[in-house]
Amino acid sequence: MDKKIATIQDVARVAGVSTATVSRTLSKPTVVAAATREAVLNAVAETGYRINATASNLRRQRTGSVIVLLPNIANPFFAQILAGLSSILTPAKYGMLIADTQSGPDPDERLVHYLTSGQADGLILLDGSLSPDALKIPGRPPIVMACEWMGSDLPSVRVENGRGAAMAVGHFAQLGHRSVGHVTGPRGNVLAESRLEGFRSALTSLGLPLRHDWILEGDFSMDSGAAAANAWLAMEDRPTALFFASDEMAVGFMGVVQRAGYSVPEDVSIVGFDNIEIVQHLSPALTTIRQPRTQIGIRAAELLLRMIETGTLTGPSDLIEIEFIRRGSACPPPVGE
Amino acid sequence: MDKKIATIQDVARVAGVSTATVSRTLSKPTVVAAATREAVLNAVAETGYRINATASNLRRQRTGSVIVLLPNIANPFFAQILAGLSSILTPAKYGMLIADTQSGPDPDERLVHYLTSGQADGLILLDGSLSPDALKIPGRPPIVMACEWMGSDLPSVRVENGRGAAMAVGHFAQLGHRSVGHVTGPRGNVLAESRLEGFRSALTSLGLPLRHDWILEGDFSMDSGAAAANAWLAMEDRPTALFFASDEMAVGFMGVVQRAGYSVPEDVSIVGFDNIEIVQHLSPALTTIRQPRTQIGIRAAELLLRMIETGTLTGPSDLIEIEFIRRGSACPPPVGE
DNA sequence: AACGCGTATGTAATCGTTTGCAAAGAAAGG
DNA sequence: CCTTTCTTTGCAAACGATTACATACGCGTT
Known part of the structure; x- marks a missing residue:
């Protein structure tokens, strides 16, 4: 019953060589003679030796x-x-x-x-x-x-976050939407900022109106998507299309508006971002931007x-x-x- | 420009004490005199010393x-x-x-x-x-x-996987369902097995029929839930209620049957397992067993x-x-x- | 003065590897 | 037979911390 774990010393003793040779056999096998190598490997098998990563890392000045x-x-x-x-x-x-x-x-x-x-x-x-x-x-x-x-x-x-946003807006425009809104990620987050920026510049370059009250702040979470849905429902003048900075928000949005009796996409078109696995299984399946x-x-x-x-x-x-x-x-x- | 990172030796030198004292100051501060402690801490701050976890772990025979x-x-x-x-x-x-x-x-x-x-x-x-x-x-x-x-x-x-399954079946029975099916997890997985077992014994103890063709094999994934939906759609004699061994499968199922024009829960009642975050945002929101x-x-x-x-x-x-x-x-x- | 005791610190061994250097032996060339 | 070169191996010093043990000092007791 070998309770203790074998060290390189044990292997060296069993194989009848020095610890240096054991170490070399394990790290660069080519520099040791074939016969020695075999002896060492046998000793390793016999003792059940496993290299101690901590000691190795300390000596090699790395952490692994x-x-x-x-x-x-x-x-x-x-x-x-x-x-x-x-x-x-x-x-x-x-x-x-x-x-x-x-x-x-x-x-x-x-x-x-x-x-x-x-x-x-x-x-x-x-x-x-x-x-x-x-x-x-x-x-x-x-x-x-x-x-x-x-x-x-x-x-x-x-x-290409910006381009993704532009793709979404372009798709809406092509379908004939002229009132397009956006639900953003958390303020200060770069991903959120660049998607927002892409959204803005796409709108202006396509000649679509950019309305501040159609830009809702979210935080990527489903809950914030649900909150955006409530905001959307409460609007007097609603955008007919919404681009979400994350799929999760789109999911949260869809759940609320569907339960409120609205239909996606007949009443509102939405596009998400990320292509998380679940969105293809929703009904309707979510149009989105895939990030690999x-x-x-x-x-x-x-x-x-x-x-x-x-x-x-x-x-x-x-x-x-x-x-x-x-x-x-x-x-x-x-x-x- | 201190390119090199400070070791405990450096700290000891700066503080004018031994490495042992530095180590003790950091690990059990109470055993060193207040004045020394302060000197050491100053030296630590001055040198920007950070304890080397690898060395510490080696000596203490742990990995952290x-x-x-x-x-x-x-x-x-x-x-x-x-x-x-x-x-x-x-x-x-x-x-x-x-x-x-x-x-x-x-x-x-x-x-x-x-x-x-x-x-x-x-x-x-x-x-x-x-x-x-x-x-x-x-x-x-x-x-x-x-x-x-x-x-x-x-x-x-x-x-309590088995009890979870029993809860689901009990709920169906209470609602008046008599034909209840199950979509399992992967064969050989214990979670899957115990939920299946719980499902079986709940059915028999409630006097409901246990039909083998109503037990569909899945693997916890949404795709397998979708597959189960296709199997369900193809059945002559469908169960009116289905218990899923995972929420993900329930999601996959719901997507397919909804797009096929069926309604959940009017045409088929379903209960999942896990309570993953998304299911409360679906429409209908999924009834499920919550695992914390x-x-x-x-x-x-x-x-x-x-x-x-x-x-x-x-x-x-x-x-x-x-x-x-x-x-x-x-x-x-x-x-x- | 001698002793004991407690507190605070230093000395040095140790954890298990890796690796620069040196040595030993063999092969090769003159 | 003496160098030179190459291959293979061992010796021993790191790597940077922790900690058992020894030491030193101060202070109170007898």
Whole structure:
């Protein structure tokens, strides 16, 4: 009954070699003679030796893990990005540490904490509303943004948010809508801002009216979509089409208006953003802008690994194509309006 | 420009004390004299010292992180459990390492790998379909199951799956349904099995017919719910009520039948399981069984931390209350059927 | 003066690897 | 037979913290 776990010393003793040779056999097998190598591998099997990651990391001055900082784990939107990240990090022998900025008191402070704590070889940021000041920290590990970030030149993987908004507005215009509204993401969030900006400029370039009372503030959540629905129901002069900065808000909206006896898209056309899995199963299925979330995760992880490997803090930014997905939640506006 | 990060040695030098004193000041401040403590803290501030977790962990023979093993990160169901876990682990200074069993080739092998690799002080399992053999490993870290597991006596946090199913069936019976079907989770998954079992025994104890062709196999996903809908539509003799082993399947089902021109609940009553956030925003809002997922995560994390702290491999099992949530997706069966 | 005791600090070993350097031996060339 | 070069291995010093043990000092007691 071997209660204690074997160390490299034990393996060395069993194999009749030095610890150095064991270490080399495991890390660069080509430099040791074939016979020795075999002896060592046998000893490893016999003792059930597993390399102690902590000791290895200490000696090699690395941690073997990257931290993913996101605003809210419970948001399914991030879950798929995580899946993409994991699919790259795991095979590369990096652990994926998850931390959410919301759970603590001050999000920015959390960021600084992780930047300085040396707990990770790299960071991936999924939160679009963190302060850029944190970047000044000397000796910080490489960071990759997996979304846009205000005026920062951090390496990033992002998505054409503005163009997505323009696609939505263009679709409405093509269907004949002239009164188009927008439900935004939280103020201060870059994703929200750039979608709003895209919405605005698309409206003006298409010669459609831009009405402030048709721009409703949301926070990406379903509840805020439901709130927007109530606001919409209470309006005197309603827009016939609404572009939502997130699918979740569109879902919340649809639930309320449908239960109020209105029909989507006959009474109001809507387009979401993200293409979360569920929206294709709704009735009507939601027309939306697809963000390839797994892809975003994969690219971000690859980029970060490259930076860690080469030891640079800068890197290219990657722009990922989005796609307009036409389903059943938008149609021409009701006649006579 | 201090490129290099300060070590405990630097702090000791600046403060004019030994490294031992610095370490003690930081870990148990009461044992050092007030004046020394202040000097050390000043030195810490001056040098910008951050404790090196890797070195600390090596010396203390721990890792400071726990691994969460789940079947599929992208499943929003787990996201909230993760949030609960995180809310406990983070304040307790434990990192949360996420790994999914699906991404690799052999899930069981992954489990064994993490069990033996010594990368974590503890494990939390969210996958209901892993082999119990893995537990035999000597010297393994403590494990907590956050769901049921076949015939294992691992400490766990679980939910009254069988009772949930019985609640759903009871509700249907009370409304007057006599033909009740079930869409299951994936075969071999414990959650799925116990809900199915609960469904079966509830039917018989209520004297309702148990028909095999009314039990459809799903896999918890929306797509499988949609498939079940097509199967239902194709039936000669349809059940008037369906209990789903997951909300997601119920959503998939509802989408298909609604687009096929049927109405929920007038044509078919449905009840889901989980109470995922979205279902209250659907129309009709889904009647379901609520599992307090954040709560599950919290309890599991607390249990695991206690086990780590006391160094035991066994612990109590925690049963979390579920709740029947009546919304709008079930009503009395259509007359004349 | 000797002793005991408590408090505060320092010394140095230790955790388990990795790796620069040196040494040993073999092969090759003159 | 003496260099030179190459391959293979071992020695021992890191990596940066924690902590058992030793030491030093102050102060009260006998």
